[in-house]
Amino acid sequence: MSRTFRAYRIFEAADGKFERKIVERKTDDLPAGDVLIQVHYAGLNYKDGLSSSGHKGITKEFPHTPGLDASGVVVESNVPQFHTGDRVLVTGYDMGMNTDGGFGEYIRVPAGWVVPLPSAFNLRQAMIVGTAGFTASLALYKMEMAGQQPKMGELVVTGATGGVGSMAVAIFSKAGYDVVASTGKSEEYEYLKKLGAVRCEGREYCNDEKKRPISRSKWAGGLDTVGGNTLATLMAGCGKNGSIGVCGLVESPKLETTVYPFLLNGVNLIGVESAETPMETRLIIWDKLSTIWKPDNLEDMAIDTTLDQLDGYVVKILAGKTRGRVVVKHQH
Ligand SMILES: NC(=O)c1ccc[n+]([C@@H]2O[C@H](COP(=O)([O-])OP(=O)(O)OC[C@H]3O[C@@H](n4cnc5c(N)ncnc54)[C@H](OP(=O)(O)O)[C@@H]3O)[C@@H](O)[C@H]2O)c1
Structure with a gap:
């Protein structure tokens, strides 16, 4: 019919x-x-x-x-x-x-x-989560497989008021991390704190104009939705053995960096590709989203x-x- x-x-x-x-x-x-x-x-x-x-x-x-x-x-x-x-x-x-x-x-x-x-969500709530929540969770799943743990220190999230960014702030804090939200919208600091951010910073916090290849450790890891110099800055400022999830390109698809973050700090650059995630992993991620990582603030x-x-x-x-x-x- x-x-x-x-x-x-x-x-x-x-x-x-x-x-x-x-x-x-x-x-x-x-x-x-x-x-x-x-x-x-x-x-x-x-x-x-x-x-x-x-x-x-x-x-x-x-x-x-x-x-x-x-x-x-x-x-x-x-x-x-x-x-x-x-x-x-x-x-x-x-x-x-x-x-x-x-x-x-x-x-x-x-x-x-x-x-x-998943029984934890109704049809509308599943779409509040959607690709954005799935991607943020997939990033954390892969970062933790590479050794990320809350005791290592703060995770930074760029593009924090966006779909992936908001979900990452909520999910990472639910998973026990102290989350620093980087945003271009200073009027949304209260929103981000309500989602679980311990602190909010402007975009410049994660975008080093001087393009230093390595800096003092400013975060223990993070998720970047922005790309370009922001991603290079996240790598340069990452602490020992921390992971930076790479998922977006709203600033730029380019990445200009050096090998120093890898060689001197053992930083892991974690690729995040949600669309073709195999069903076996997909179900693990939805299970985490429905239980231990379920955002409180949908x-x-x-x-x-x-x-x-x-x-x-x-x-x-x-x-x-x-x-x-x-x-x-x-x-x-
Ligand atoms: N790899 C994957 O599987 C996957 C999955 C989903 C999404 N993505 C990608 O992730 C990115 C975000 O997706 P989304 O759906 O969350 O988009 P979105 O809701 O539009 O969020 C993007 C956020 O980035 C910030 N932003 C925008 N323009 C910027 C600029 N020029 N420089 C720095 N920050 C800027 C803004 O947040 P603030 O104002 O708070 O800074 C904006 O809200 C996109 O590139 C998307 O393609 C990838």
């Missing part, structure tokens, strides 16, 4: 410009896949902003429906592991990149992308919106002006 639904869709015009429109679609037009899901909530990520503005590094072919994150209810399944009525979430893989994503009221995806909704991080209001938030996230997580409620 084909169903009609609404989707926020990106079109490429003949002049190479991109247009964003809410259109009607049919489920028959969705890509082939094992599981058809009625999407109840979606989450907005920086990458969705890039896809929505026609970034060909993210989305190669248009028209396209972005949305890396979706939660909802299974309405059709070709596989035994999922049944009609199951509550599920999907984050990452190719969804929202080159497969129609959560900014449509239905998605059809391979069964291997689908995670049963509501403080959430901005609720609808498909009709989404475009304004797409513009804002590209300008670095959102706070926490924007959650889109589909009206069924």
Whole structure:
């Protein structure tokens, strides 16, 4: 049975410009896949902003429906592991990149992308967490595998009011770390302290204009969502055997550094790639997110919106002006 639904869709015009429109679609037009899901909530990520503005590094072919994150209810399944009525979430893989994503009221995806909704979350809460919370947790998981421990000292988080940044502040402090939040928004210090930051600093705290290859130890480790000189500064100021998780590039994809942080301080540079995380690890991360790392402050991080209001938030996230997580409620 084909169903009609609404989707926020990106079109490429003949002049190479991109247009964003809410259109009607049919489920028959969705890509082939094992599981058809009625999407109840979606989450907005920086990458969705890039896809929505026609970034060909993210989305190669248009028209396209972005949305890396979706939660909802299974309405059709070709596989035994999922049944009609199951509550599920999907984050990452190719969804929202080159497969129609959560900014449509239905998605059809391979069964291997689908995670049963953890009982600790409802469908909306799962999207407050979304790719951002998953990425922050994956970073901590890998940093701890490399030896990071709370007793080593403070962890710094850059881009702290963003989606990944806010989640990292909340999750790292829940995991027992003293978290220093670096942000360009001094008016949000109270917000970050409420999430668990022991201290807030301006962006310059983690962006050494003098580009010193190594400095005195300023943090025991950290998570960088920003890239460029900020990442180089995080490495230069990291204490002995600390880990720096690398997950974003809102400042720059470039990294200019030296080998000194590695040679003199044994610093670990930890790559964080959430989208293709294998299902086995994915389930471990969702289990931690649902239990020992479950953020206490989900509501403080959430901005609720609808498909009709989404475009304004797409513009804002590209300008670095959102706070926490924007959650889109589909009206069924
Ligand atoms: N590797 C992965 O698997 C993965 C997963 C998710 C996201 N990411 C990446 O992580 C980054 C953050 O994603 P997000 O969804 O959390 O985005 P977001 O919500 O827009 O957060 C980005 C934050 O970075 C700060 N910022 C913006 N422009 C900046 C600039 N020019 N210089 C320094 N800081 C700036 C702002 O925070 P303040 O105002 O507080 O400084 C902003 O809120 C993006 O690059 C995204 O692609 C990677």
